[in-house]
Amino acid sequence: MSPGGPRRTLLPALLTLLLSAALALTTLTAPARAAGPGGSWTVREPGGPRDAVTAVVRLHPADGTLTLTARKGATTVLEPSPLGVVTSAADLTAGLRPLSRHTRQVTERYSMTTGKQLRRTARMTETRFTFAGRDGALLGLVVRVADDGVAYRYVLPGSGTVTVERETSAFRVPGSARAWLTPYSPNYERLYAPATAADADSGAYAYPALFRVGDTYALLTESDVDGRYDASRLAHTQGDGTYEVRLADPAVTAAGPLATPWRTAVVGDLATVTESTLVDDLAPPSRITDTSWIRPGAVAWSWLDGFGAAQRSLAAQQRFVDLSAARGWPYTLVDDGWKTTDWMPELIAYARQRGVQVLLWVHYGDLDTAAERAEFLPRVKKWGAAGLKIDFMDSDSQERFRWYDDILRDTARHRLLVNFHGATLPKGIQRTWPHVMTLEAVYGAEQGTVPAAGLTALPYTRNTVGSMDYTPMGFQFGTRTVSDAAELALSVVFESGFQNFAGSVTAYRDRPELTRFLEQVPTVWDETRLLSGRPGESAAFARRHGDRWFLGAVHAGAAGTDRVPLDFLGGGRWLAEVVRDGEDGGLLRERHVVTRRDTLDVPRAEHGGFAGQVCRYVPGRDTCDRAVTRLPMTALTAGPARTEAEPGGAAGVTGRFGVEETGPATDVRLSLRAPEGWTVDGADPTAAELATGEGLSADWTVRVPRDVRPGGYDLAVRVEYRAPDRPGSGVLRVERPVRVFVPEPGAVYVSDLPFAAERNGWGPVERDMSNGERDPGDGGPLRLGGTVHDKGIGMHAAGEVVVELDGGYRRFTADVGVDDEVGGKGTVAFEVVGDGTTLLATEVLGGADPARRVDVDVTGVRRLTLRVLDGGDGVDSDHADWADARLTP
Incomplete structure (x- = not known):
């Protein structure tokens, strides 16, 4: 959503991987020897066909600088792009001379718990260069080339610590190349927009960045980022196609020897880009040996159906547990707000009885120290929570990546699944830490209005590099920009280990065909195929899970007909079920018996699409649906x-x-x-x-x-x-x-009296409940320091209530403070005013402060004003309670 102490890095295990040849099946070695002042070396994908991906490293003799060029066949997708590193001890960007070059073939086979393809084989040609600088300092350059792209990293040998002040790394794309770019923000929540490589505005851009050169695409990103380094972004000056690599920190310090992240370019046609696993292929292997407890799946998410008020309500969360149980979904996610309640163990027990597991939202700031993690993680695990949605990291710094190292190690130890929001981009993290089910890092559905062109850019950009928590199906929220069938298609088009479906109970009930499909669609895939599409225009995918294929297509533009080739199927006859938009705005399910030689024609609404599933046809079969265990x-x-x-x-x-x-x-x-x-x-x-x-x-x-x-x-x-x-x-x-x-005999409660006037800083003033959100009656119990008060007034700074006393009372009493519902945040001050005279003014009270007892003589007062003021730091979370506010005659 975007609703510590010293750390040890995981460097030893990492360097064992990076600096040895243990993963190579075959090693081809050129003897280490001195070379001339310049040189050019080509690294080619394994088996190199005529249109092979190649990388050319050149050492320029005039100044000893390095560049890397990337080609797909005869097409140059990256023009000579500068390489080099400046450390606190040496400038390794010029005056370099070659020392050695070693080439090997790398083959790795591994399995994932999430993603577009669960079982993978990575084949790459790796060449390791060693260069010496003017002062004798050494620079290692490792280049890998696969059939789906090029990557390189630097290795700085030696013991002790090394401080990298900057890289001169850059990607130079032909200036006329078509581009799809998103401005950089540390939570990656900005829209993609088209441009050309040279004419894009000056500024910082986020990974992944997509470029088209002729019919070939290059997707720029990075892989294998952890606490030994930081993340980077792209910096561009309008006028040419150069995109410089800029680090998040002014400098990065780590223990030597240091291997930097991989600067990565996925290269090929759009099918290659969308189906590529290169980012994961470059990442370190899983740090978790036993992954049997890691189970992706569909999630019922209530945030877009009530926001914080729904998260504070046990009844509302039980209803979403019931929704999951009725649909056969394994998970329910409770978002921001539950920590101010005391019923979470009860909810988890309720869900367990119904075969549903509960995921819990938590703020990064509640887990940013070892002590906080040591207290919180065992506690929620003891309750029975299945995992965490961790939010608001909002940084790509080295310090934050060290925190990622720590939280992933600790959550793995407690067998808690993880969904990161307000987070960095996936950079191979799901291979190394397979309990990471998804990450946000996207301008997603919770923004309220995501244009169709923005939706159709994401399958070729953000979602290519890892699971993406877009949170589809929130029909009850925001402005609809695509049809119902297109929204349903996102369950296939967008890949995410957790699909956090954001619809309300009513939204699903009103769309029975959509709901039926969502009961069937998985969240992990054995195989992925791009069928058709172009960034910002359309995307159609086929994804296989077991012996069923699932189809999804979404379009930005006019109505028409989707023509879906079925040549990805095997021989024989197949049953294809398609859910599409009907002319009346509802959803239709259609059935076709097809073969791999057929093309499926599906009528499409404006900004529409379709979803479908395909299974083997046998006589008498009329559906591909599998049995789903449902509770009432x-x-x-x-x-x-x-x-x-x-x-x-x-x-x-x-x-x-x-x-x-x-x-x-x-x-x-x-x-x-x-x-x-x-x-x-x-x-x-x-x-x-x-x-x-x-x-x-x-x-x-x-x-x-x-x-x-x-x-x-x-x-x-x-x-x-x-x-x-x-x-x-x-x-x-x-x-x-x-x-x-x-009630106490004879007591007169202010909340029972008519208000002569009232105003409130957020939503209405509430009687006998906390301020809550914007709607009347959406507050929770009046709760101060864990004590519930049945009577009182819930307000928000700046606000006030006026009541007419007509001189009939002697004393006014109340307990005042910031309501527990804001979780320790908020700062307010209280004033009691009688007939224009301030009778009492409290000090500023914070969310962590105990309640303050107010006892005021109101003898003769005709008009009483209860006022709440901002504490001086803005009005965020300033939920103020006049608890047990009463008058004594």
Whole structure:
């Protein structure tokens, strides 16, 4: 979303990999020997066909500078581009002379837990050069060439520490090359836009950057970045095609010998670019031996259906657990806001009973020290959390990458899956740390309006280098820029180990064909094929999982017809099911029996697309769907959420339970639980079976004991039921609270009085609840320092409430402070004003401060004003409570 101490690097293991030939199957060595002042050396992809990818390293005799040129066949995609490093001890950019050159063939076979292809074979030609500078300092240059691109890195030998002040590395693209670029920001959340290499505005650009030279493309990025170095970006001056590599830090210091990240160019046609695994191929192998606990999957994500208020509500999060259970999705993600509650262990237990695992959002600042991680990670693991969404890193510095090293080691130790938001770009991290399911680093759906041209640029740029958490399906949020079928297609077009589906329960219910497809589509792939498309215009993909192919296409532009070649299929007949836009705006499912010689014609809406799946056809088969284990989607409501009753009095309580989807529910019983000593009048209804659309209801009268003490009391409406299609799951239980407040005799609460005037800095003033968000009644309990208050006023700086007292009261009392819902943030001050005179003004109170007791003489006051002021540092998170605010006659 973009809603420490010293660290040891992982350098020894890294250098073992980088500086040895252990991974080579064959080594071809040119003897180390002195050479002349200049030279030119070609590194060619293994097996080098006529249109092979080649890299040419040249040492220029006039000044001893180095350049690298990259070609695909006869096409030069990178013109001679400067190489070199300046350290605090030596200038290794000029005056160089060659010492040695060694070439080997590198073949690596490895498996992934995420991505466009789970099992991979990387074949590369590697040449390692050694050059000496004017003062004898050594520069190692390692160049690798594969059939999908070129990469190089520097190796600075020697022990001790080395400080890199800058690289002279650059990529020189022909100035007329077409470009798709995104301005640099440390969270990579900017749109891609077309330009030409030379005419692009001056400034900093983020990886990956895509260029087209003739019919050949070059995607520029980097790989294998960790805490020994930092990340870089591209700097461009309008007028030519040079894009310089600029480090995030003024200087980088690390233990020697130092191997820098790989400067990488994926080279080939668009199919090569989108299907390439070069960035992962260059990264270090997995640091996790046992990956059996790492399971990608679909996630129900509630943020775009209620934002922070939904995250603070146990009932709302239980509903999204139920959504996952009803759809067969393995995960639910609870985002920012849950840490101000105390019900997370209860939610995780509720989800576990339904076969769903819970992922938790956490701010980077809560995990940026070893002590914080040592406390937090074991705690959430003990609760049963499956993983974390970690947000707001917002930096590419070496310090931040050292933190990535630490958090990935620690989360792996606790077997917690990871989703990074507000994060850097994938740079091979998912190979090295396979429990990283996805990263944001994209202008995604939570921005509200992502143009169709922006969507169709991402498959060729950002998503080529690793999993991308775009969060599709948020139909209830923002402005729709593509059709429903195109949005559905993003579940295939966009690759992500966690697909955080952002729709509401209602949005899915209104689109049954879309929901049915999302129950089937996987999040990891055995094979990926680009079928057609151009950046910023369209993208059509086929991705295979097991023996099924899934299709997805999205377009920016006019309506038309997609013509999908099926030559990626094997022989024989296949069943193709396509979900597309209908003329009435709904979604249609169509079936075709096809062969690999056929072309699938699919009508397309404006800014539209389609999704589909293809499986082997056998007579009688009419769907490719596989069985999905579903629990009933149910709803339990209890009312009123809060009520008042005098000692010896009574309160009415209602309970309503219904089966909304994927029924039936069996052995159903609805009941009310009250405190000891209270009596409940009314029957507890039961049903042997409730089909979809059926329900139970009950009305109870609760009688309060005469001797009860004033305060708040919790009752609970409970339903118990079973899911017949899942006999091993046992009894499922849901509870909804009802709070009964018993007032103190004679007390007058300000929240019960009419307001003569009111204003608030964020949303409305709330009665008997915290400020919450922008809508009336969206706050949580008034909570100060962990204590819940049933009565009071929730406000936000700068705000005030005015009540007419007409001289009828002697004292005003309250507990004031920043509500717990903002998690320790916020700073406010409180004022009590009577008839224009300030009667009390508090010091500035912060979110971590204890509540302050307010006791003010209001004798004779006719007009009382309760005012909340900003603490002097802006109004962010300034949620202020007047808890238990009362007047004494």
